[in-house]
Structures are given as C-alpha cells and as structure tokens.
Amino acid sequence: MALFLGYQQLPPEVPVALTPSSETAATYSKDAIFYVTAGVMLISNVLFLWMGRLFPQLPDGFIKLPGAIKWMFYRKQLNSIIKEWMNFGTAVVNVLLGSSIYILALINPAEALTETPTLMQFNWVLGAATFLLVLWAVYIPLRLLLTSPVKD
Numbered sequence: 025m026a027l028f029l030g031y032q033q034l035p036p037e038v039p040v041a042l043t044p045s046s047e048t049a050a051t052y053s054k055d056a057i058f059y060v061t062a063g064v065m066l067i068s069n070v071l072f073l074w075m076g077r078l079f080p081q082l083p084d085g086f087i088k089l090p091g092a093i094k095w096m097f098y099r100k101q102l103n104s105i106i107k108e109w110m111n112f113g114t115a116v117v118n119v120l121l122g123s124s125i126y127i128l129a130l131i132n133p134a135e136a137l138t139e140t141p142t143l144m145q146f147n148w149v150l151g152a153a154t155f156l157l158v159l160w161a162v163y164i165p166l167r168l169l170l171t172s173p174v175k176d
Contacts, residue, residue: 026122031058033129068117076110091168098173109164116160
C-alpha cells in the first residue's frame with residue numbers, strides 16, 4: 025500500500041542524489057523507481073516462498089542451523105518454524121521497500137508544500153532497517169537454540 029501511495033505522491037522526475045551544495049545531481053522517473061521497487065519486491069517474495077517450500081524437501085544432513093539437531097525428530101514443527109521465518113523475511117523486505125518509497129515521496133512532493141520534511145528527519149530509518157534485518161537474521165538460530173520441540 026505504501027508503494028502505491030508513494031508512487032502517487034512522487035513528482036514525474038525524482039531527485040535521488042544531491043551535490044554538497046544541495047543541488048540535484050541525479051534524477052530518475054517515478055515510473056522507473058516504482059517498477060524497479062515493485063520488481064525487487066516481487067522477486068524477493070517469490071524467492072522467500074520458494075525457499076520456504078524447498079526446505080521440507082531437504083535431507084536432514086543438509087540442515088546446518090544451530091540447535092537444529094534436537095529438532096530433527098520433529099521435522100514438521102521445524103518446517104513450520106522455517107516457513108514462518110521466511111514469511112517474516114518477506115514482510116521485512118516489503119515493509120522496508122514500501123516505506124522507503126513513501127519516505128522518498130514525502131521528501132520530494134509532487135506539489136509545492138509550505139512545509140516539506142527534510143532528509144535529516146528520516147535518519148532513523150537506516151537504523152530501524154538495520155535492526156529489522158539483523159532481527160530477521162538472528163531470529164531462527166535463537167529460536168531453535170532457546171526452545172524445544174513440543175512432543176506429540
């Protein structure tokens with residue numbers, strides 16, 4: 025949704041790089057930005073879905089996750105956890121890309137506004153994105169190490 029809202033609010037030519045004197049150094053059309061972002065979202069969604077469906081077919085010897093040994097006798101639960109993790113990865117990528125386009129639209133509005141947000145107001149986004157990506161990366165090893173399978 026943020027991707028479409030951002031696309032609607034972007035000007036036809038979007039400045040994406042500035043010189044030290046705050047002059048526009050490079051611009052891209054809003055269509056190019058939208059299609060590249062939507063393509064990356066689509067490809068990442070397909071890859072995460074594919075990896076989530078491929079995992080149950082892997083032999084036990086190929087699974088090299090920390091703590092996965094105690095889960096081998098409960099493969100259905102492990103498969104479910106990995107699928108949830110892949111869905112979480114899809115959500116993280118979609119949120120980061122969608123919010124990036126929306127923030128780009130807020131910084132570069134199509135219509136002249138009396139008060140436009142500056143780039144400095146969004147410095148926190150890089151830290152939040154890094155936190156989400158690290159959280160996604162360490163979630164599965166920690167979950168497999170700190171929890172035990174539920175015995176049927």
